[in-house]
Amino acid sequence: MTTSSWQQSIKLQNAIGGAAAYVLLVLFGLPFIVPLLFVISTALKSASQVYVNPPVWVPLPPQFSNFAQAWAVAPFGRFLVNSLITTFIPMIGDVFVSAIVAYSFARLRWPGRDLVFSLLLATMIMPGIVTFIPTFIVFARLNWVNTFLPFIVPAYFGGAFYIFLLRQFMLNLPDGLEEAARIDGANTAQIFTRIVLPLLGPALATVAIFSFMARWNDFFGPMIYLHSPNLKTLMLGLAFFESMATGTGGSYGFLSARLHLLMAITTLIALPCVLLFIVFQKYFVRDVITSGFKL
Amino acid sequence: MTIEPRYSAGIGAVVKPNATARPRPRPNRLRRREAWTGVVMALPWMLGFLLFTAGPMIFGLYAGLTRWDMISPPRWVGLQNFIRMFSGQDRHFYRSLGVTFRYVLISAPLHVVLGLLLAGMLNMKIKGTNFFRSVYYLPSILPIVASAVMWSWVFNPDFGLFNWALSLVGIRGPGWLTSPQWALPSMVIMNLHYIGPSMIILLAGLQRVPQELYEASQLDGASRWQSLRHITLPMLSPVIFFVIITNINSSFQTFTQAFLMTNGGPRYATYFYMLHLYNEAWGASRMGYASALAWVMFVIIVIFLVLHFRLGKLWVYQESD
Numbered sequence: 001m002t003t004s005s006w007q008q009s010i011k012l013q014n015a016i017g018g019a020a021a022y023v024l025l026v027l028f029g030l031p032f033i034v035p036l037l038f039v040i041s042t043a044l045k046s047a048s049q050v051y052v053n054p055p056v057w058v059p060l061p062p063q064f065s066n067f068a069q070a071w072a073v074a075p076f077g078r079f080l081v082n083s084l085i086t087t088f089i090p091m092i093g094d095v096f097v098s099a100i101v102a103y104s105f106a107r108l109r110w111p112g113r114d115l116v117f118s119l120l121l122a123t124m125i126m127p128g129i130v131t132f133i134p135t136f137i138v139f140a141r142l143n144w145v146n147t148f149l150p151f152i153v154p155a156y157f158g159g160a161f162y163i164f165l166l167r168q169f170m171l172n173l174p175d176g177l178e179e180a181a182r183i184d185g186a187n188t189a190q191i192f193t194r195i196v197l198p199l200l201g202p203a204l205a206t207v208a209i210f211s212f213m214a215r216w217n218d219f220f221g222p223m224i225y226l227h228s229p230n231l232k233t234l235m236l237g238l239a240f241f242e243s244m245a246t247g248t249g250g251s252y253g254f255l256s257a258r259l260h261l262l263m264a265i266t267t268l269i270a271l272p273c274v275l276l277f278i279v280f281q282k283y284f285v286r287d288v289i290t291s292g293f294k295l
Numbered sequence: 296m297t298i299e300p301r302y303s304a305g306i307g308a309v310v311k312p313n314a315t316a317r318p319r320p321r322p323n324r325l326r327r328r329e330a331w332t333g334v335v336m337a338l339p340w341m342l343g344f345l346l347f348t349a350g351p352m353i354f355g356l357y358a359g360l361t362r363w364d365m366i367s368p369p370r371w372v373g374l375q376n377f378i379r380m381f382s383g384q385d386r387h388f389y390r391s392l393g394v395t396f397r398y399v400l401i402s403a404p405l406h407v408v409l410g411l412l413l414a415g416m417l418n419m420k421i422k423g424t425n426f427f428r429s430v431y432y433l434p435s436i437l438p439i440v441a442s443a444v445m446w447s448w449v450f451n452p453d454f455g456l457f458n459w460a461l462s463l464v465g466i467r468g469p470g471w472l473t474s475p476q477w478a479l480p481s482m483v484i485m486n487l488h489y490i491g492p493s494m495i496i497l498l499a500g501l502q503r504v505p506q507e508l509y510e511a512s513q514l515d516g517a518s519r520w521q522s523l524r525h526i527t528l529p530m531l532s533p534v535i536f537f538v539i540i541t542n543i544n545s546s547f548q549t550f551t552q553a554f555l556m557t558n559g560g561p562r563y564a565t566y567f568y569m570l571h572l573y574n575e576a577w578g579a580s581r582m583g584y585a586s587a588l589a590w591v592m593f594v595i596i597v598i599f600l601v602l603h604f605r606l607g608k609l610w611v612y613q614e615s616d
Contacts, residue, residue: 108336239440
């Protein structure tokens, strides 16, 4: 076999491999994306098009009024405000307090630091199940049920995973600037706010996105702490709408005259996450992971 | 063969001491001040650890030894809660444990295998991998409540997407969430939608395998299978190890989807441990008993993690540097 025909056969092999990979990627991709389209399509249907077999994929004319109608079924405006409060106020704590703690682990030397840091790593993989109930008992004693305090207060003590992520990022920053500033007589607070924080931009954005997703999507926390109707978040509102629309605790039969409205509100509530993902994609699929794993 | 430290990832590296701890002669006064500043800056997390992790854990252990309905003061009952659990007086304990174990043992390995497969395909040098990466990741960012609503509709036996797709190839699909046999597998399928993070972490691991290793092995005449077996998998093992940890943790604590989609049914087929715990604590107001349940699950997960770390020593590649 000559060199060129050998190379050609390699090329052919790669081409076949590539084509097979495409087929597989598309086939595997369908169940990831079609259910989402199914929901959006249902959200745009009129009531009579919902329970039809085979399904109508492109409802004509699309019922955009479903969104407004669904929004009016429950006080979703109020729920939205509550979701914003329980997301953004804790998020500030998650980002900045974690950054302060991370700086201490990454750059300052103090006795016991490495021990405390391994404790932090241990809490990252520690199952949360064991703290839900005792924390609830204590917060209930403090009369924090039906307030936003159970979400806000703990956030201002920093989050283990965020601290870990930020520390990794800081370890990869050159420390020459900080050294120079210290020689010039700057104190730690000045170095942290004027030099380190500005350099942390991408890492802080990553933590902010993680924190947003965790808090915006949270269901369990709001469910056990927020009972009064005017404190409920969007996720509670959606779950409430679902049980109301389907008339059962679970969705066994899942037949409802308002299913298209349920799908409309589901689409609206998932939309901020999808938009965030589209805009900040690189933080999800690239930077986050590489910063977390550059150990 | 030596590999540059920047390629290292995983447990071995995590526990390594801080790289910045370089010896630097400094006056005592400055060192003491640095130590003080360090402790003060780390104080929020240390306090938070005591208040929201260690404190509640100990308090939960105490609560697990009491009967406590949140109205009257707690009453000390010793080990009675645990006896009630293990003696079978609580007929939902073993049942929910069984459901959860079955789910974990199917779902967690499936996540790793499919995650590896997808990561492997996305790591090929073909066009459009960025697009597919986003497609596979997208469902993972959906709120779990929205996802639960979506899947309830997709799994609808008569008008859902799944049974329609199956009917195209002439299969009459099962009742999915309405069927005692299929309800738990349905949950496993739904959970595959949350594969995005595992996939991306594995992909990042793949991309960090130094190309020189492959080139060298090709020169030595290694087949693709050999280089997968002797280069890719060992280099990736710390990442796989990490992905398994997160999957064990999250699948043992599955709650929201079961709570919303089936509420444990039909016929307790999806009655997850967390659901039982929730019903005991917030449904029946048995805070003491539920705390005991929580501790038992905590111990189970910790045993799993310890086993995982022990076994990891056998298969996780750790470079010596």
